[in-house]
Amino acid sequence: MNKENIIDVSNLTKQYKDILAINHISFTVKRGEIFGFLGPNGAGKTTTIKMLTGLIQPTEGTATVHGKDIRTQIVEIKRTMGVVTEESNLYDELSVFDNLRFVGQLYGVSRLDLQKQIDELLNKFDLESKRDAKFATLSKGMKRKVTIAAALIHSPQIVFLDEPTTGLDILSARILRALIKELKDLGVTIFLTTHYIEEAEQLCDRVAILVNGTIKTVDTPKNLIAKTNSKNLEEAFIEITGLKEEIMLVEKERER
């Protein structure tokens, strides 16, 4: 493993009966970078995250995190990971505090550290007033914040963020982006999937573009824009994913 690489993926494949969801993808994620994993709906972004976080097993190929194999050492790997899934997965019946405490307990955070960490996170996310509120009673933006706080409860070295700003209002999304940058400054590696290409352009050091389970390219946003003679990453994304023709067809249809 290259010393710089924290995630090393080689020929990773996922087959569901007749559907080839992920087709022999390879890429690396460097320590401390924000790595964007972009692609149209159904491209296989969430499936890849699920494999890297141990939720599902790959059909073929290998992937290592910190040099540890995701097939055989996933429990050790999970100790170093924080994962924010697309949908909130905390307990409606529990309060914000109890949710955070439970997740911290699952990660083996000591009682003293846990109390301190919860206080810090509630403060950071401006959730102190919601400490005893049931998770079910929170707004979508608040729920998202708590879910992210839960992913950070054990001070992970890598954070997977699957569509973190989807459904958030502008202010919450901005706060979240600032937090992602802050995490990067603290040396945390971020693996980010997002539908908002502008967001990826702002945040990511490098991006991978995934189409139909295959990686089309991995590069810095700047290089991709230059390579495709585009004005911004969104245009480059449209060019690389082949969405350009589809968009033109839709526009022609509209003109008729």
Next chain:
Amino acid sequence: MFKEEIKGSLYIALKDLRMYYFKPPNLSWGIMFPIVMALAFILRNPSGVKDLASGLIAMSILFAATSAEAIVIVFERRTKTFERLLLAPLSLQAILFGKVIGGVIFGVLISSIFLIGSIIFLGIPFSNTIFLFLSLVLSAFVFSVFGTLVSVAVKEIFDAMTLANFFRFPMIFLCGVFIPVSALPSFLHPLAYVLPLTYSVDLIQFFITGSYDLVHPAISVVVLVFYSIVLFYLAVWVLKRRIEQ
């Protein structure tokens, strides 16, 4: 590592107890149902009340341990909260063990109420209270694992209840709860012998009365341990397949 796994299991169990077990619908299934069933038989034959103690206690464990256990995982998979557990640094075995322990604790607590009630109101002499308590724990473990298996095997909560009841209700009549297995028609004996509740009733009966109906208590213990292990690993295997789908 092992210590971390056990700790994680216990936190899952405590969370489940708080969130699901001590809730009115679950308490009614765990306590009311065995009482109503027992009353029906006691009213019909008041003199046989003492003979019902072992069956009543075993039945209370069965219903208490499976009442929430059979739906907890399927419910958490629907709400995506089970994914939270899968993301934690715990093996699948540790996660399921935590789920099972929740059912065991609830099963033992509820059956202890019936046990204490039997001591106070029925004046039943107990030859060995510690072994009796251990037999409650072992029985609760088997039935909680059974509930877990049901919960991982189905996709919908209603299916979980249907599948759990498909096994639970026949067991009440086939396993010596109200009618001793030896008194059942002989063609039903093979069925009684493959059901774990039979061994649970027989074991508890031994520690209450000092005699057993079917098999030596050591055999009952071996059978219950065997069922616990087999059903637990079957649940792990089924869950692995479900997750991959």
